[in-house]
Amino acid sequence: MIMDTQTKPEYRVIGTRPVRPDGVDKVTGRAVYGADVQLPRMAFGKILRSPFAHSRIRNIDTSKAEALPGVLAVMTSRDMPEASATMDLGEGGEQDMSHASANVMAHGKALYQGHAVAAVAATSPYIAEEALRLIDVGYEMLDPVMDVHAAMKPDAPLLHPALFTETAGEKAAQPSNVASHTILEEGNIEEGFAGAAVVVEREFDTATVHQGYIEPHAATAEWKADGQLTVWCSTQGTFAVRSQCAEILRHPVSQIKVVPTEIGGGFGGKISVYLEPVAAILSRKTGRPVQIVMDRADVLMGTGPTPGGHLIVKMGADRDGNLVAAQATLAYEAGAYPGSPVGAGATCIFAPYRIPNARVDGYDVVVNKPKSNAYRAPGATIAAFAAETVIDEMCEQLGMDPLEFRRKNSAQEGDKRIGGPPYARIGHLECVEAALASEHYRTPLEKEGPGGKRRGRGVASGYWGNWDGTSSCTGRLNPDGTVSLLEGSTDIGGSRASIAMQFAEAFGIDYEQVHPAVVDTDTVGYNDVTGGSRTTFGTGFAAIQLAERMQRDIAAHLAELWEVAPESVTVENGVYSADGQRATLAEAAKLLSSRGRHVAASITAKGQNKSGAFAVHIADVEVDPETGKVDVIRYTDVQDAGKAIHPSYVEGQMSGGVAQGIGWALNEEYVYDDAGALRNPTLLDYRMPTALDVPDIHNIIVEVPNPGHPYGVRGVGEVPIVPPPAAIANAIHDAVGVRLTDLPMSPSRVWKAIYAP
Amino acid sequence: MATVHIPAPLRTLTGGQAEVTAPGETLGEVMDRLAAEHPGLKERLTNGDRIRAGFAVFVDGVSASPYLNTRLDENAEVYFAPAIAGG
Missing domain, CATH: 3.30.365.10 (Aldehyde oxidase/xanthine dehydrogenase, molybdopterin binding domain)
Structure with missing residues (x-):
């Protein structure tokens, strides 16, 4: 059954707001969440992690740990079979399972601070923790590369000597830290820019940030004598855990059962396995069920954040405000192994607009940080931060209202997204129009705040597909x-x-x-x-x-x-x-x-989906020029949900995405020292937003039915995190007249932009 | 006749053409026909019995199975786009 997008059917249940079953x-x-699982005779596992960002593991002596009373087993990568397959964990995103296996437990090289190198199972978590200190690891220190600028230099230390840049199926002759080069192109950008009356080009740098799910990773495994393995875990996909465990452990998939617990947030970070294969091997070695629970430092150092990156965006418009050309270069940190979301960033960066000439170059770059993982619209948020900031500057030069500019240039059904098929029915234009009509946008903002603070308003659009x-x-x-x-x-x-x-x-x-x-x-x-x-x-x-x-x-x-x-x-x-x-x-x-x-x-x-989701956000901020601190004082997010099945949960997703986006925009970042050690692996120092940082968020649900779903549903969970950093950056510019091109837009960075640009 | 939209870095193999046509009832048959006319194209886009890792394939606007036995309608529109994964 395909949705007729022109009619608005009457529903009995859909669109109501019943109480959730759970x-x-x-x-x-x-x-019952991951750490709540309790089994008879259960042992407790702990992971030893590398203190160094880049090193070769010369030897691991576990004898003292094994001799500690209460210790039941110790494992290293020597206990892991060789994994070699590639695996599709969703949407065609391929994962090299040899890399996944080495990420679970370092094979030969430790590639980031926090990389697991050994694990212990004991009768109590305290004994396991004590035993970790008795494991002697011999490291040969190597120079770390901590960002794409360093990693892409011709003489940069190589993380993987056998990694060669791949461009559309062709491998480069020399090894490099650049795993792949994605090129998307439509039209002719030279001709396009030649016809532009206004051209804006900016460079951006963004920090590594974590998904920040409240529940840390937890896994319990029981490997019985007959080979039957049962895994209880907090995961976004039990079948993905089963297939990853089957490959990493080289164990028949038919002998693995994965039992889901409740999940305290994932946002993409609970798709790859970290603990499950380790708990399984320790269970096999001990003959007991084994449970491993991460603490917050484990989560921040040992699981996949979303990458930072370097972005260059250039866009041009004619005198009437029609976009004529756009170009972007995106270099994203993959972390220790290839697989950043740069392809998604390249796909999404110009998606809200009809642009006849465009080119995007995307580089997937390995660095000595945890292997990056998906985070809510992976790759799209920092791409939108760059493009939507450039668009705001173009609007300023053209003297155009930024929402009117977006209405004029909005992609619609039949328009082609760069590197992809033409759109089916989409709702970006309707979101722009709803934003224009909103009380928020129609209410003038008083530019003077209390105590000399300055106020400003910004808008931004965002896109994310719908798998x-x-x-x-x-x-x-x-x-x-x-x-x-x-x-x-x-x-x-x-x-x-x-x-x-x-x-x-x-x-x-x-x-x-x-x-x-x-x-x-x-x-x-x-x-x-x-x-x-x-x-x-x-x-x-x-x-x-x-x-x-x-x-x-x-x-x-x-x-x-x-x-x-x-x-x-x-x-x-x-x-x-x-x-x-x-x-x-x-x-x-x-x-x-x-x-x-x-x-x-x-x-x-x-499913047979042909469409995606768009959002348009409006942010009002108050900037303290003395300190550079930015407060978001009013926020409206407009989003096309296709058809909101349960409007409260759609609104919850929208508000949640905005809250995370505010944290990403203003405060969150991995702070590393020169040696590549993470200096803020706790929530005291990794500054996620609290209720005091997030204003009341006004959600406007637009319903342009998705033709690929019987009720017109579109995915709603990811796109609300895409526009916030750009909308807030544009609001800061409106308030104090400076363009912020780096994330996070922390007080020190804003202050420097005002007084020491 | 299927229309295959060629990714930008591979257009050097199609004489600069952004789209080419070929008959075939499956993705594999179309790729075989294109291989004869545009040497090197199939090798760059496929690996064994499937589309090369890193690419996703869209047929008539819908993400399709990456395997070459994917059935195509007579006038199918085939796009190769970067493979992406959501969160």
């Missing part, structure tokens, strides 16, 4: 007319509710009649990860098909009992009828059950 357990503290992926659901009709709905998609932001609502809508029953549960890999069909803004779209798509299948099955059973032709049974609003006979779902369920007929079905479906 809410009671979560607010009463009964929900469809594969999802499975199983439904079972209960005798009381309710349905047990088994899902395999991790519920991070309310997807139990949003999927149950779509099932209820399609099945013609009330939301309260659906009992969703997120189950393990042995209990439901394959599911791609909860990521890429896909779950309400993709698993909802599967749930709708499941509802339709179960309706057909119920109708077929009733036809036999009613002695009518199957095709004569009709279903309307959950009521089955044929030839004068009728039954509500509850009546049908009771009848079928009493006759020994039980209805259950499973669906595995891949």
Whole structure:
């Protein structure tokens, strides 16, 4: 079923705001998260991490640790088999599993401070911790390269001597820290810029930041004598954990079961495995279940942040404000192994606009930092920071209102995103128009704040795609007319509710009649990860098909009992009828059950998505010129949700993205010393926003139905983090007249921009 | 006849053409036809039985399986874009 984007259907369930099924357990503290798992005879694991950013491991002596009473096992990379496959963890993003294995436990070289080099299992976490101090590691120090500027120099120390830059399938002759070069091009940029009346070019640098999920990583593994391995963990994708463990451990996938716990945030950072293979090996060696829980320093030093980078953006417009050319060079830190989101940054950077001539060069650069991982619209936020800042400066030079400029140049259906197919129906223009019409934008801002503070307003647009992926659901009709709905998609932001609502809508029953549960890999069909803004779209798509299948099955059973032709049974609003006979779902369920007929079905479906999501944000800031401190005092985010299944959870995603974006814009950064040691691996010093840093956020949901989904759903989870740094940078310029080109826009950086540019 | 949109760095292999056409019922058949006309193109875009890592393939606007047995409609539009992963 394809959505007609011109009509606005009436829905019974969709668009309402019911209570989430997992809410009671979560607010009463009964929900089981990763570290809450307890098993009989469970041992506790701890990880020894490299103190150095770049070193060769000469030897590891574990004998003293093994002799400590209470220690059950010690492991190093010598206990790990060789992994060699590549694996698609979603949206075509390939992962080299030899790199993934080496990231779990250093093989030969330790490539960042925090890189795991050994692990201990003991009868208590305290003994395990003590044992780590007894492991003697011989390191040969190597020079670290800590950013793309250093890493891309011709004489830079190489992290991987066998890494050669790959450009569209062709490898360079000499090794380099540049893993790949992506080139996207449309039209002719030389001709385009020749026709420009206004050209703005700026360079930007951004810091490494972490997703900042509140729940640290936690994994428990039990490797039984018969080879059956069960893993309990907090993850965005149980099937992704299963396949990664199978490859890293070289263990049959059929002998691995992954049980999801509740998840306290992921944002892309809980797709790759870190602890699971280690806990599994320690369990195999000890014959006990083994649990490993990270502390915050482990998380910040040992898991994947999102990269910093260096960006150059040049854009040109004619005298009437029509964009005629755009060019960008993006160099993103991949961390210790290839795989930064530079391809996504290249894809998204100019996506909101119709630009006839454009070129983007993207470089994936390895540096001595933790292997970068996905973070909410990976790669798009810093790309938008650069492009949307340049657009603001162009508007200033053209004397154009920045939202009017975006309305004039907005991409629409049929326009082509650089390097991709033409857009289907999209809603950027509608978001711009909603922003223009908002009370926020129509209310003039008083430029003078209290105590000499200056106020300013900025806007920015953002884009993120919407992965469809594969999802499975199983439904079972209960005798009381309710349905047990088994899902395999991790519920991070309310997807139990949003999927149950779509099932209820399609099945013609009330939301309260659906009992969703997120189950393990042995209990439901394959599911791609909860990521890429896909779950309400993709698993909802599967749930709708499941509802339709179960309706057909119920109708077929009733036809036999009613002695009518199957095709004569009709279903309307959950009521089955044929030839004068009728039954509500509850009546049908009771009848079928009493006759020994039980209805259950499973669906595995891949979505057919053609569209993505856009957002336009408005930020008001107050800048203290004496200190450089920036406060966001008013914020409005406008976003095309396609169709908001549960508007409260859409608003939650929007506000959450803005809050994280404010932290990224103003404070968050990994601070390294000259030796490559992270100096702020705690939340005391890694400055995430608190409630005092985030204003009341006004959410405006625009609904331009996605033609690829039966109800018009678009992914909503990621795009709200894309515009905030740019909107805030533009607001700072409006307030104090300086362009901030580096993230974070911390007080010292703002102060220097004002007084010592 | 499928239309294949060529990534910018590979247009040197198609004489500068940004799009080329070829018959075929599967992605693999189309790639084989293009290989004959544009030597080197298939090697740069594919690896074994699938599209090379780092590329995603879109068929008629929808992200498609990277395997060369992907079925194509008669006038399919095929794009190769950077593979990306969401969070």
